[in-house]
Amino acid sequence: MNPHFSFSIQGAALAVLTAISSVVCSQEVERDLQCVPAEWSALSSPDARRGGGNFTLPFFDDFASPTFSVEDGPAELVRWTDASARRTATFALNAPTVGQATLDGLRADGFPYAFNEESTGWADTLTSVAINLAGNTPNDNIYLTFFYQGGGRGNAPDDNDSLVVEFLAPDGGDLGWSQVWSAIGAEMDTFAVAAVPVNQLIHLQDGFRFRFRNHGALGGNVDLWHIDYVLLDDNIDPENFGFFEVAFTEPRYALTEPYSIMPWSHFLSDPAVYMRDSLQTEHRNMSGFQADNVTCGLKVRNAVTGEEQDFLNPFSNTFVAPFEEFQTPFYVQTGANGVVPSGFAFADPGNDTAAVFEVSLYEDAIGILEQERVGVPDNDSIVFVQPFRNEYAYDDGTAEKAYGLTTGGGKLAVRYDLAVADTLHGLAIHFTPYFNQQTNLNFLMRAWADDGGVPGEELGENYLFHQPAYFTDGHDVFAYYEYDDPIPVEGTVHVGIVQEDDFSLNIGLDKNTDYNFSRVHYQLGLGAEWTTSTIEGSVMIRPVLQAGVEEVFTWIGEAPVAEGEVKLWPNPAADRLTVMTGGETQPRWLRMVDMMGRTVSEVAWMRGREQMTFGVADQPRGPYLVMVEDERGVVRVQRVLLN
DSSP states (O other): OSOOOOOOEEEEEEOSEEOOOSSSOOEEEEOOOOOOOOOOOOOOOOOEEEEEEEEOOEEOOOOOOOBBBSSSGGGOOBSOOOOOOOSSSSSOOOSSOOOEEEEEEEETTBBBBBOTTTTEEEEEEEEEEOOOTTTOOOOOOOEEEEEEEEEETTTOOOOTTTEEEEOOOOOOGGGGGGEEEEEEEEBBBSSSEEEEOOOTTTTTEEEEEEEEEEEEEESSOOEEEEEEEEEEEEOTTTTTTOOOEEEEEEEOOSSBSSSOOOOOOTTTSHHHHHHOOOOEEEEEESSSSOOOOEEEEEEETTTTTTEEEEEEEEEEEEEEEOEEEEEEEEESOOOOTOOTTTTTTOTTTTTOOOEEEEEEEEEEEOTTTTOTTTTTOOTEEEEHHHHHHHHBBBBBBBOEEEEOOOSSSEEEEEEEOSSSOOEEEEEEEOOOBBBOOOOTTEEEEEEEEEEEEEEEEOSOOOOOOOOOOOOOSSSOOOEEEEEEEEEEEESSEEEEEEESSSSSEEEEEEEEEEOOOOTTEEEOOOTTHHHHSOSSEOEEEEEEEEOOOOOOOOHHHHHHOOTTEEEEEEBBBSEEEEEEOOOSSSSSEEEEEEEEEEEEEEEEEEEEEEEEEETTTTTEEEEEEEEEEETTOOEEEEEEEOO
């Protein structure tokens, strides 16, 4: 079935897949990735009126809130009962408002439904809570309306893929689902709008539900569909239908630049240098009505001390035309016409090793079903956390694509200009599996001094092999890799890896920042010249420094425990190590691999056991990878240190 009607929001097209090289065969590549962001969250969505034990009309979600039942948001915000789909903020193009639901070929834990490029089938599902439609009739003009887009910044669904909507007839139980709408896969850089009538008596009952499902490839973050601004209500005329909403459309992630994260002691060396002069936010008037006097502001809260600063822009957008896209400047260091907060910089004199700030950019509350809540922002706000810890980062913590070299012996280096001299301990790298796991591919750690903006003399000696590590305890998790020995560094330093084989290692590529140019260089084999990257984005490799902290990271990321997670303890371990798995999938074997890629221990997993303990006292001290394979062939990896 085709959509009942649609219209497009104008926007620029973006290429979905790029492969760029300076040689005949592609050597520097950008690929659609397998793991995606799930960490982003801003809070919103109006309270629903309830009746008969279930939601009553209107049902609304703009996906700016933690509305999935597995999330930690308030119970009254929950709109969806399953979690195979996820909320995202950076994958869609020209979205109606900030925040979407994304369906693809990934399981809820971030792994593909099948590690196979040829596998296709039903993938993600997004199911509403039960809704009370009892007492309504077909004449009440109840419609389900929503915005949808195929692909966006991610891989687009093919013409043999589809997005469908299904309705549940409550009296039919689980067999009561029927398809009522579908769209054929296509690459879209705009959103379309669909309106599906709910006019059958079998659906106009207490306990009605609806759900979105996608059919396509099951091998990774491919065949993406994005859904936004879902509304189920009565008295809707699809031929004369509009929204009254003025909202943010794109997220922001930092008040600092060029680094989104840096050590607190480094930042304090000259705060003004690392604060943005200003930043600009994107907004949209979705309605056919003029909006006047839209005022914005900036709020910063110290997450440790609780100290809060609120800066209201002293000007407003006095005239916002119907359907207009507009921008709002927020001045941080550079003031204009008395605009505050001119000269603002993060400050916390009570701590010299770490700090965390909560930042909110907000506008007047103007929107559909708008209800003010204390402490719960909606799509009239952009909320992010600005951390300072012992690493440098250009990226915003989300990976929309994957980056790699396809040359054996290829070297990859990322340049960082350090604020103060320090000691380099390791690298935090986000690897993402792309159909095939790369845990058997080796790479060596490297650091270089600067030579006129490109890598120069090699720093330190590093001979230990490492392998990509993937995690099931959240999306966009960084693995931490130590250099053979700590390396004193100062000024400009280049950090990265040299790979052993011709296969891309698929490092995360953040497409919402662009710091690769002049900062990322690659070398295609022994004797080749260093080449400046031509792929837009930010490669997700971060240097980890001492920076005054006592314990350097063993992993970086904050994510909830996911089904199928592997836990191990103690870590570091001395004599014995216990490994535990969660979920319903049965593990098959456990293997421990050293940093040279050699298997030092392998045991079959005893059926029915949730955990296993084995001895490690006879193994040489140092770092290892513990690998657990389940019945589906999925391998989960954790890092352990023996001391």
